[in-house]
Amino acid sequence: MKATVASEFFQQKKPVALARWLIGKHLVRRRADGSVDARMICETEAYDGERDLACHARAGRTARTEVMYGAGGAWYVYLCYGIHEMLNLVVGPPGWPAAVLIRGIEGASGPGRVTKTLAIDRALNRAASDEASGLWIEDRGVRVPRGKILATPRIGIDYAGPVWVAKKWRFVWAR
DNA sequence: TACTCGATCGGA
DNA sequence: CCGATCGAGTAA
Numbered sequence: 272m273k274a275t276v277a278s279e280f281f282q283q284k285k286p287v288a289l290a291r292w293l294i295g296k297h298l299v300r301r302r303a304d305g306s307v308d309a310r311m312i313c314e315t316e317a318y319d320g321e322r323d324l325a326c327h328a329r330a331g332r333t334a335r336t337e338v339m340y341g342a343g344g345a346w347y348v349y350l351c352y353g354i355h356e357m358l359n360l361v362v363g364p365p366g367w368p369a370a371v372l373i374r375g376i377e378g379a380s381g382p383g384r385v386t387k388t389l390a391i392d393r394a395l396n397r398a399a400s401d402e403a404s405g406l407w408i409e410d411r412g413v414r415v416p417r418g419k420i421l422a423t424p425r426i427g428i429d430y431a432g433p434v435w436v437a438k439k440w441r442f443v444w445a446r
Numbered sequence: 447t448a449c450t451c452g453a454t455c456g457g458a
Numbered sequence: 459c460c461g462a463t464c465g466a467g468t469a470a
Binding site: 294326327349351352353354355357359372374381382383384387425426427428430431441 | 451452453454455
């Protein structure tokens with residue numbers, strides 16, 4: 272069983288649920304040389320709306336955050352610390368800025384390593400999650416027991432304040 | 447235009 | 459623990 276997940280699927284209104292759902296799904300990358308690399312997603316984090324002070328959209332619509340206000344199913348890729356490219360999947364309906372950060376895949380733990388491993392950079396920002404863009408999500412039928420998914424506070428967002436730091440919106444596949 | 451600081455990582 | 463490295467956001 273192998274099915275590309277349509278962009279429209281990610282327009283549902285539950286970023287936190289989608290972050291959990293993505294655990295065990297495959298992130299698939301077609302490289303410039305035509306080779307395809309598919310890896311299970313092991314760690315994610317949800318960012319949900321302007322009210323979420325950890326979310327980049329806390330500053331409202333800007334050139335950078337505009338993509339998050341669009342329909343779910345697009346990639347949001349940005350540079351962090353001047354060094355690391357961060358890969359996010361925009362989720363939710365148009366008008367509500369939200370995204371899921373892909374923090375870990377098989378063989379690559381940490382958001383900066385995910386993008387380095389799969390040769391992902393800002394050229395993919397705003398691109399759609401589909402086979403045409405070269406980066407997409409597949410449901411290959413792997414089922415992860417809910418009890419195997421650990422929910423924890425998000426990493427590296429102390430600036431957001433205690434209320435938002437406390438949200439357990441990071442999901443880790445505890446194998 | 448100046449300044450600050452980061453959704454991180456690797457090395458000391 | 460610290461430095462790398464640069465662009466977005468903010469203040470001026």
